[in-house]
Structures are given as C-alpha cells and as structure tokens.
Amino acid sequence: MKVNSVRLAWVAAVPESFPKDARPQVCVLGRSNVGKSSLINRLINRSGMARVSKTPGRTREIHFYLLDDRFYLVDLPGFGYAAAPEAIRRTWAALMESYFDRRDNLAMGVQLVDIRIDPTELDRQLADMLVLRKIPFVLVLTKADKVSNNHIHTMVERAPKVLDLPPGTPVIVTSSATGAGMKELSHAIVGAYASAKKKPAEGETPETP
Numbered sequence: 001m002k003v004n005s006v007r008l009a010w011v012a013a014v015p016e017s018f019p020k021d022a023r024p025q026v027c028v029l030g031r032s033n034v035g036k037s038s039l040i041n042r043l044i045n046r047s048g049m050a051r052v053s054k055t056p057g058r059t060r061e062i063h064f065y066l067l068d069d070r071f072y073l074v075d076l077p078g079f080g081y082a083a084a085p086e087a088i089r090r091t092w093a094a095l096m097e098s099y100f101d102r103r104d105n106l107a108m109g110v111q112l113v114d115i116r117i118d119p120t121e122l123d124r125q126l127a128d129m130l131v132l133r134k135i136p137f138v139l140v141l142t143k144a145d146k147v148s149n150n151h152i153h154t155m156v157e158r159a160p161k162v163l164d165l166p167p168g169t170p171v172i173v174t175s176s177a178t179g180a181g182m183k184e185l186s187h188a189i190v191g192a193y194a195s196a197k198k199k200p201a202e203g204e205t206p207e208t209p
C-alpha cells in the first residue's frame with residue numbers, strides 16, 4: 001500500500017482513549033502471535049512501525065496508526081497464545097467489545113488466522129463479534145510461506161467453514177515474510193476506505209454529486 005506518512009496517533013487501553021475524529025478505520029484482529037503487527041508493517045512498508053512480539057501476547061492496548069492523515073489502521077490486541085488469567089481475558093474481551101460497539105467509523109475488519117493451524121474457538125468468537133455487528137470483513141490466512149501449496153488450498157476451503165463465515169466472505173492468503181497477498185489486501189482496504197468516505201458521518205450533510 002502506498003503511504004507517505006504513518007503516525008502512531010493513539011494507544012488505547014480504555015475506550016475513553018479511542019480517537020474521537022470521524023476518519024474511517026480498518027482494524028486488524030486475530031489471536032496473539034498470528035502476525036497482526038508484522039502484517040501492518042509489511043502493508044505500509046515500514047519494518048519497525050508496529051512492534052512485532054518476541055514474547056507473544058504482550059500487546060494489551062489498541063494501536064491506532066494514522067495513514068496519510070486520512071484513515072486509521074488499527075492493531076487490536078491478540079489473545080489466546082498462552083493460558084492467561086481469567087481477569088486478563090475479561091479485560092481484553094471488554095476492550096474488544098467496546099471497540100466493536102463504537103463501530104460508526106469502522107469501514108472494515110481484517111481477521112487473521114494462522115494458515116498452519118485449524119481455526120480455534122477463539123477465532124470463531126472473533127468472527128462472531130464481526131458477523132453479529134454486521135461489520136464487513138476479509139479473512140486473511142497468515143504465514144503462507146511456512147506451508148505447501150496443497151495445504152494452502154485445503155485451508156482456503158476449510159477455514160471459512162470452521163469459522164462459519166457468511167458466504168462470500170473474501171479469503172486472502174498472505175505472508176509477511178515474502179509479501180504474498182499484500183496487493184490483494186491493500187486493494188480490499190483501499191476499497192473499504194473509499195466507500196466509507198462517501199458515506200456522510202453523523203451530523204454531516206451528504207455531498208451532492
């Protein structure tokens with residue numbers, strides 16, 4: 001994706017710290033260690049922008065990256081890599097719920113699933129958060145450099161079924177190591193941003209063509 005400027009504009013651990021402006025947002029979600037931060041870095045061609053975890057599950061806040069001062073790419077915290085205390089799980093779930101409940105400016109979700117592993121119950125819960133709120137999203141199968149082409153074909157068929165996704169949900173196979181799938185994903189994101197921009201924000205008068 002061609003971006004001239006990227007800024008980590010907001011880091012939020014509570015809903016009060018979410019950005020209050022009406023710029024469209026595209027969020028990246030998935031289990032801890034699935035490759036969210038790596039994908040964001042690769043997408044925007046900034047290797048050190050989003051912090052890639054050495055210790056999985058470290059990111060507890062929502063990171064809002066402002067691209068070209070026009071829209072936010074949002075790195076949502078992961079979960080589910082290691083057994084975590086119930087209290088932490090609850091805090092995480094509450095933060096995610098409140099993010100999705102304020103979905104006014106959310107143009108699209110990008111749900112990541114590791115192509116090497118069958119989607120888990122947690123992946124299903126994440127998909128449900130989006131489906132229930134009618135948030136449009138694409139499924140991204142990450143780390144494709146680690147598996148055979150045969151496995152890729154199998155998972156492209158299998159993952160949407162295991163997750164019980166609505167028919168027609170786009171599936172994109174990516175690798176942050178090789179850059180595979182990034183063009184396709186950029187295309188989906190830019191398309192969602194463009195259609196969100198056309199929709200007038202609450203209180204605004206729609207533009208006449």
Ligand code: GTP
Pocket residue numbers: 030031032033034035036037038039051052053054055056057058059077078079142143144145146174175176177178
């Ligand atoms: P949390 O912030 O803990 O939720 O993790 P995350 O989803 O942001 O994952 P992150 O990008 O930090 O990547 C986790 C690990 O997977 C790192 O060691 C990355 O280098 C590795 N990784 C991510 N994407 C790929 C990929 O496409 N291919 C390969 N081979 N490794 C990857």
Ligand code: MG
Pocket residue numbers: 036037038051052053059075
């Ligand atoms: Mg991360």
